[in-house]
Amino acid sequence: MSFKPNIIVSKEEFRSFFEGPIIQVHVSEDINSAKVFTAHKNLITPLSLFFTNTLKEWRLWISTQDGIVMLKGGSESFSLQPQLIYCGHLPIKEILTASKPDSTHDWDTEMEAQYKILVDIEDSTLAKLYGLCLYGITCAATFHRIHPTSRILILESTSSIGGPWASHRIFPGLKTNNLWGTYENPDFPMGEEKFSVKKGEHVPADKVTEYLKAFIEETGIDGCLRLGTKVEVVEKMDEGWRLHCNSTSSRDGGGSKFVMSTAKLILSVGLVNRPSIPRYPTSPDFAPKVIHSIDFPHHFPTIVSSSTHTLVIGSGKSAWDVAYACATQPSSTATMLIRPSGNGPIWMSPPYVTPLGLWLEKLVFTRFFGYMSPCPWAEMSGFEGWIRTFLHGTWLGRKIVGAFWGILGDDVIQLNKLNEHPETKKLRPWRDAFEVGNALSIMNYPTNFFDLVREGKIKVIIDEVEKCGVGKEVVLKGGQKMKVDAVVCATGWKSGAGLKFKPEGLEKELGLPTKNMPDTDDAALVEKVKAEIFTRYPFMKSRDTSRLHHPDPSLRHTQTSDPNQQPYRLYRFLIPPSDLQHRSIGFAGALMSLGNASCAYLQSLWLAAYFDGTLPLPEVSSEQLKYETYRDTQYCALRNAMGYGNKFPDLVFDSLPYFDALMRDLGFDGKRKGMVFGMKNWGAESFRSYGPEDYRGLVDEWQKRVEGDGEGKKNV
Numbered sequence: 078m079s080f081k082p083n084i085i086v087s088k089e090e091f092r093s094f095f096e097g098p099i100i101q102v103h104v105s106e107d108i109n110s111a112k113v114f115t116a117h118k119n120l121i122t123p124l125s126l127f128f129t130n131t132l133k134e135w136r137l138w139i140s141t142q143d144g145i146v147m148l149k150g151g152s153e154s155f156s157l158q159p160q161l162i163y164c165g166h167l168p169i170k171e172i173l174t175a176s177k178p179d180s181t182h183d184w185d186t187e188m189e190a191q192y193k194i195l196v197d198i199e200d201s202t203l204a205k206l207y208g209l210c211l212y213g214i215t216c217a218a219t220f221h222r223i224h225p226t227s228r229i230l231i232l233e234s235t236s237s238i239g240g241p242w243a244s245h246r247i248f249p250g251l252k253t254n255n256l257w258g259t260y261e262n263p264d265f266p267m268g269e270e271k272f273s274v275k276k277g278e279h280v281p282a283d284k285v286t287e288y289l290k291a292f293i294e295e296t297g298i299d300g301c302l303r304l305g306t307k308v309e310v311v312e313k314m315d316e317g318w319r320l321h322c323n324s325t326s327s328r329d330g331g332g333s334k335f336v337m338s339t340a341k342l343i344l345s346v347g348l349v350n351r352p353s354i355p356r357y358p359t360s361p362d363f364a365p366k367v368i369h370s371i372d373f374p375h376h377f378p379t380i381v382s383s384s385t386h387t388l389v390i391g392s393g394k395s396a397w398d399v400a401y402a403c404a405t406q407p408s409s410t411a412t413m414l415i416r417p418s419g420n421g422p423i424w425m426s427p428p429y430v431t432p433l434g435l436w437l438e439k440l441v442f443t444r445f446f447g448y449m450s451p452c453p454w455a456e457m458s459g460f461e462g463w464i465r466t467f468l469h470g471t472w473l474g475r476k477i478v479g480a481f482w483g484i485l486g487d488d489v490i491q492l493n494k495l496n497e498h499p500e501t502k503k504l505r506p507w508r509d510a511f512e513v514g515n516a517l518s519i520m521n522y523p524t525n526f527f528d529l530v531r532e533g534k535i536k537v538i539i540d541e542v543e544k545c546g547v548g549k550e551v552v553l554k555g556g557q558k559m560k561v562d563a564v565v566c567a568t569g570w571k572s573g574a575g576l577k578f579k580p581e582g583l584e585k586e587l588g589l590p591t592k593n594m595p596d597t598d599d600a601a602l603v604e605k606v607k608a609e610i611f612t613r614y615p616f617m618k619s620r621d622t623s624r625l626h627h628p629d630p631s632l633r634h635t636q637t638s639d640p641n642q643q644p645y646r647l648y649r650f651l652i653p654p655s656d657l658q659h660r661s662i663g664f665a666g667a668l669m670s671l672g673n674a675s676c677a678y679l680q681s682l683w684l685a686a687y688f689d690g691t692l693p694l695p696e697v698s699s700e701q702l703k704y705e706t707y708r709d710t711q712y713c714a715l716r717n718a719m720g721y722g723n724k725f726p727d728l729v730f731d732s733l734p735y736f737d738a739l740m741r742d743l744g745f746d747g748k749r750k751g752m753v754f755g756m757k758n759w760g761a762e763s764f765r766s767y768g769p770e771d772y773r774g775l776v777d778e779w780q781k782r783v784e785g786d787g788e789g790k791k792n793v
């Protein structure tokens with residue numbers, strides 16, 4: 078390998094880079110000689126011409142704090158760009174000379190600076206993730222903790238972290254559905270004082286952002302972030318993955334494209350980032366703004382003002398949030414427009430339900446209530462197996478199950494007094510509580526939403542827009558006309574990852590959601606797993622999935638979803654069965670769960686162990702593994718007629734058994750409520766709820782176990 082000249086000029090900033098002395102770098106077992114370049118850290122931008130043009134072809138690079146170490150004759154070859162991102166993460170074991178550049182960034186001093194360092198690079202595990210919210214950062218944090226010397230890069234298309242909690246996505250009054258203590262990483266509790274959120278309160282959106290930023294800092298992954306970088310194409314290579322990216326960062330000039338490779342890839346792009354917006358015939362003279370709810374924060378100051386009328390299209394939680402924000406302004410009103418062909422109003426529950434006043438989130442994570450949901454991946458041995466067999470396998474059990482869902486639904490309707498006023502009655506969900514899935518949300522407003530409906534400040538209309546006419550006029554299909562100041566489409570999100578996969582056919586190989594007709598083999602497998610689900614759980618077949626409370630009886634039995642829609646087909650909702658041999662790709666957060674924080678934590682540990690080879694996979698044939706994958710994902714498609722299971726797993730009462738399954742794979746017992754007289758404490762297990770605190774310290778436990786079994790960390 079030839080050396081470059083001693084002085085290299087970065088065209089971008091006209092600064093010089095100087096070749097330094099030869100140093101020793103420890104990579105795995107080998108001691109390598111390396112040259113040091115000094116460079117000001119501000120110049121270490123992955124896209125600078127210096128790196129992309131001048132150094133690209135060189136072999137192995139490792140960056141140090143303010144400089145670049147070049148390995149002579151390194152055996153690995155990978156893209157330079159990620160190396161530079163990791164400059165803060167290399168474990169510099171020893172600095173052999175002290176003449177580091179001083180903090181004044183005096184260029185003359187830096188020119189003379191010579192580093193001698195001993196760097197210990199663990200291995201060739203280079204992981205890239207993209208998507209930077211709860212799931213992405215949790216995966217990065219766990220991976221970094223287990224493999225502190227591995228190189229991790231997180232790519233995020235927007236300019237800030239947080240997904241729906243990013244500063245540009247939030248508006249005053251937006252809060253989590255979750256009460257304090259349930260939207261936090263188990264190993265990084267959201268301190269009441271530190272974040273000024275108290276027990277029993279819903280977490281304000283800006284506090285979530287603050288918390289996520291603190292988490293990133295605390296876990297030391299801040300150096301791994303690359304904001305303003307959209308991954309546009311994921312390409313499968315013989316070994317690993319190639320990502321075609323587009324940098325939107327102004328620092329990189331904006332709009333510049335580049336390619337990078339990685340051995341391991343986690344896609345964590347979320348489910349709520351690509352707005353789905355209806356198009357209506359619109360007169361050129363229509364004056365009001367028509368926006369998607371994703372842009373509501375940007376237009377908040379103009380839309381949320383006094384003496385206005387806002388048309389909110391949709392009936393999901395975002396529609397409720399927007400309607401509430403608008404209608405609580407002096408002399409302002411809002412109309413919620415709910416299309417007759419859809420799923421209707423979501424189940425909007427008060428935080429505390431049942432005659433016992435149980436906290437809804439806790440109820441969902443209490444095993445006793447979870448038993449009421451048939452769940453193919455739930456444990457079928459011991460007490461849990463017995464009770465599940467009784468509840469779902471016997472006539473009496475099924476009566477109890479039916480009664481439970483009836484009581485739960487009635488309770489929400491009573492607590493919200495939905496049937497007591499003709500206007501609130503329009504917000505009664507059209508399907509039974511069993512069908513709800515994540516079309517379930519929690520009232521987290523400071524005042525009663527339904528008072529606004531009763532007072533006429535929020536009007537509910539079941540209809541659709543025919544056209545946006547002249548001036549401020551919107552005409553509905555039913556003929557009604559109204560004058561509006563703004564139209565906010567809270568019409569949800571496009572499904573799928575929203576990027577291209579190469580080569581052709583890769584999407585199917587990875588098991589991504591599709592609207593294409595399944596091929597014969599797939600269709601046969603779907604039928605086979607459906608038969609198993611209906612045999613094991615007759616309630617799944619016999620129940621009424623129709624929109625039995627639809628105000629128009631003629632529409633009660635019409636189809637609301639695309640029959641060709643196929644969901645993600647991922648084993649454990651995480652990995653494509655086709656990639657098991659390589660263990661090179663995973664999908665984090667490709668599901669909805671009320672317990673996102675615990676779910677992200679458990680998924681991150683599972684994926685880290687899967688990637689590094691320490692996770693044993695079930696000793697079953699690949700056909701059996703595919704069968705189980707189809708069974709579990711098809712169950713989700715069938716489970717909630719109101720939910721999203723035909724696109725991705727939609728877990729509510731099935732979340733806890735899912736967490737158990739991940740724990741089981743990792744060799745842990747998911748039942749963590751202790752023992753009595755040497756036996757599992759089934760009383761506590763059944764009636765005490767689970768939250769992030771129950772999984773606290775699991776990554777440490779895992780690390781101890783892996784390090785303790787004498788095998789050390791394997792690498793695949």
Ligand SMILES: Cc1cc2nc3c(=O)[nH]c(=O)nc-3n(C[C@H](O)[C@H](O)[C@H](O)COP(=O)(O)OP(=O)(O)OC[C@H]3O[C@@H](n4cnc5c(N)ncnc54)[C@H](O)[C@@H]3O)c2cc1C
Nearest residue numbers: 208209210211212233234240241253254307308346347666
């Ligand atoms: C208004 C709203 C309120 C919500 N409230 C709650 C709540 O109270 N409780 C709850 O549990 N959940 C709630 N959710 C669900 C929420 O999505 C999850 O809690 C959580 O954000 C999921 O995290 P994630 O990492 O999977 O996805 P996201 O948070 O969506 O993050 C994915 C990230 O990937 C980035 N990305 C996407 N595509 C690319 C690409 N091609 N290249 C690079 N980056 C990309 C996105 O910009 C985004 O930052 C809410 C969602 C919304 C929209």
